[in-house]
Amino acid sequence: MLDSTKISRRQSEIRQELAALVGKEKPTEDETRSLGDLDGEYRTNETRYRAALIAEDEQRSEAKGELETRSDREYADLIGRFELRQVALALDEGRALDGATAEVVQEMRGAGGFRGVPVPFEVLEQRSTVSTDTPSPINTRPIIDRLFPASVAARLGVSSVSIAQGSEAFPVATAGATAGWAATEGGNVPNDTAFQTGETTLSPDQTLGAHMRISRKALKQSGAGLEAAIRRDMSAAIGTELDRAILLGSGSAGEPLGVISGAATYGIVDTDMTAAAPTWTAFKAEVIAFMQANAITDPSQVKLGISPAIWGDLDDAIWDAGSGITEWDRLAKHIGAGNIVLGNQLTAGTALLTTTVNGVAPAFVGLWGGLDLIRDVYSDAQSGGLRLTGLITADVTVARGLQTRIMSNIG
Template sequence: MLDSVRLQRRQSEIRQTLSALVGKPDLSDDETRSMESLDAEYRANETRYRAALIAEDTERREAGEELETRSDKEWAEMMASFETRQVVLALDEGRSLSGQTAEIVQEMREAGGYRGIPVPLEALEQRNTVSTDTPSPVRTLSIFDRLFPTSVASRIGVNSVQIAQGSQEYPVATAGATAGWAATEGGDVPAATAFQTAEATLSPDHTLGAHMRISRKAMKQTGAGLEQAIRRDMAAAIGAELDRAILIGSGASGEPTGIVTGASNTEAITGAATWATFKAEILAFMAANAIADPSQVKLAINPQDWSDLDDAIWDAGSGITEWDRLVKHVGAGNVVKATQLDAGTALLTVTAGGLSPAYLGLWGGVDMIRDPYSDATSGGLRLTGLLTTDLVMPRQAQVRVITGIGSA
C-alpha cells in the first residue's frame, strides 16, 4: 500500500475518534490526554502525507516515462534480432524460420499482402559488429533515416509515412476566414467565405522491385557475412531508386510523379545562376506566406551548378562569389548537392504550417520472393524484394523549381 493512502486512512480514523471525544460534555483525564496525543499525531501525519505525495509523484513520472518508451524499446529489440540470413536460407533450402524472426514474419503475414516472406524495413538497417565478429545489432536511427542515411529527399524535408493498408488523405485548407473593415459606421464587415479543403491522397499505386542474385559459392563461402551483404545491397538499391523517383520520377511506367516533375511553380531562366536568381524564388515563398526568413528554405542543386556558383565572382575586390552570397542567407546546411537532378535544375522546398513539402507513403515492409527457376541450373538463388509506395505534394506553394541554369 502507498504511504500516502495509509496516512490518509489513519487521518480519517483520528478525525472520527476526535469527533466522538469532542461531542462529550465531560472528559476524563485519560480522554483529555488521548485528545492531545491524537492532535499531535494528526499534525505530524499532515507533514508526512505531503512528503509522501511529493515522493510518489516523482515515482509516477518516472514510471510514466518508462511506459511511454517501453513499447518502442521492445519493438527495437525485436527488430535487432531479425535475421535476414534466415529468410535467404528459408527461400533457398526451405529451412524453417525460428526465434523472433519467425514471430515477426508471422505477425506481418497476418496483416496480409505478401506472396513471399515479408521483411520489415527496419531489418535493412546496417548493424554494427563487435571485435570478435559476433553480430551485435544496434537500433540507432528512425525508419526513414535508416533506409536513406544520406538521402537528398530527407534533407529537403520529405517525410515518410507508414501505412498499414488502404489510402491516406491529407486535408489541406484552401479557403477560410477573411478579415476586413466596415466601410461606414454601422456598416457590415466583408462577407464570410466557406472554409474549404482539398485532399492530397497517398494510394498503394506504385510497386518498387529490387532484384538480388546470390550465387551458390557466395552462400557457401560467406556464411554469416551474407547477413550484412544483403542488408547493404538491398538498402542501397531501394534507397537510391526511391531517392531518384522522389525527385524526378516521371509518373509513367509505374513510377510515382516526382517533386520536380509534378511542381507547377517552375521558372525557366537563361544565363548563369546568381544569388538574385534564387532570391526571386525565395521572395515568391514569402509572398505566399510560406516562410518568414530565407533560412527556412531547403535547396537542392546539381554539383555542376554548385561549382559554377562557386566560380562566379560577384565582387572581384573582395573575392566574394555568388555561392558565398547564397549560403549567407540560406545557410550552407540547407543546400544539398543532388546528383539525381539534371545540370541546370534547382529545387527549393519549405515546410509550412507543420506540413512537409512532400510525403512518401510506405505500405508495410519488403516482400521477399524467391525465383526458383532462373538460376536452377547453377544452384544460385534469385530474390526479388517488392515495396509498395506513393508520393504526394499536399501544397504546390511549398515547392519551386528553377530550370535552364547556365544556358546561353
C-alpha cells in the same frame, strides 16, 4: 501482479460459481451455505477492490509513460535482432526461422499483404559494427533517413508515411477566414469566404522491385557476412531508385508522379531560367517569392537542392574580385550550407527549393507494410543459385504546392 487485478479475477470466478448455484432449483445444504459464503466474499472484495485502486493510483501514474512506450521499444528491440541471413537461408533451404526474426515475420504476416517473407524497412538501415561484431541498428531517424542516409529527398524535407493498408488522404486548407474592417459603425466585417479544404492521397498503386542473384558459392562461403552484403545491395538499389522516383517519377509505366516532373499537377511554380547564369540574385528572387506567399520569414527556412554542375558554376563565379567572394559564398551565407543539398538525382540546370510550414512537409512518400522478399529457386537451379526479389509498394504526393518552387534550365 497488482492486487486490484488479483481481486478482479477472483470476482469473476465468484460470479461464475454463483451463476452455477443460482440456476439449481433445489440446492443442497452445502450449496446453500456456499451461496452465502460466496455472496459475503464478493461484497468484501468490492470494498477491497476500491481500496486497491486508490492505493495503486500513484503507482499507475508513475508507470504510465513506460506502459505506453513499452510495446514500441520491445518491437524495436526485436527488429534490432532481426537476421536477414535467416530469411535468405529459409528461402534457399527451407530452414525454419527462429528467435526475434520469426517473431517479427509472424507479426507482419498478421497484417497480411505478403506473398513471400516480409522484412521490415528498418532492417535495411545502415548498421555499424561494434567490438562484439553485433549489429547495432540506428533507430532515431525517420524511415527514409534510416533506410537511405544519403537520400536527396529526405534532406530536402520530404516526409515518409508508414501505411499498413488502404490509402492515406491529406486534407489541406485552401480557403478560410478573411480579415477586414467594418465600413461603418455597427456594420458587418467581411465574411465572404467559406472554410474549404482539398485532399491529396497516397494510394498503393506503384510497386518497386529490387532483384538480386545469390550464387551457391556466396551462400556457402559468406556465412554471417552474407547479411551485411544483402543489406548494402538492397539498400543501395532501392534507395537510389526510390530517390529518383520521388523527384523525377513520370507518373506512368508503374512509376509515381515525382515532385519535379509533376510540378504542373501539384501546382508548383516552375521558373524558366533559360540563358540566366546561376547567381545568388536568381535564387534570392525565389526566396523572396516564398516570403511574399507567407510561407517563410527567413531565407534559412529554405532547403535547396542543386546538381554538382550548378555548384561548380556558382563556386567559379566571382562576385567581388577584390575580396574573392563567389556567388556560392553569398548563397551559402543566406541559405545556410547545411540547407543546400547536392544530388545527381537532379537533372542538369534544375534547382529545387522546399520549405516546411507549420510542421507540414513539402512532399510525402507512402510506404506500405515492409519489404516483401520472394525467392526463385528455379531460374538458377542448374548452378544451385538463388534469386531474391524485394517488392515495395510506394507512392508520392505533394500536399501543398506553395511550399515548393522549381528553377529549370539554369545556365
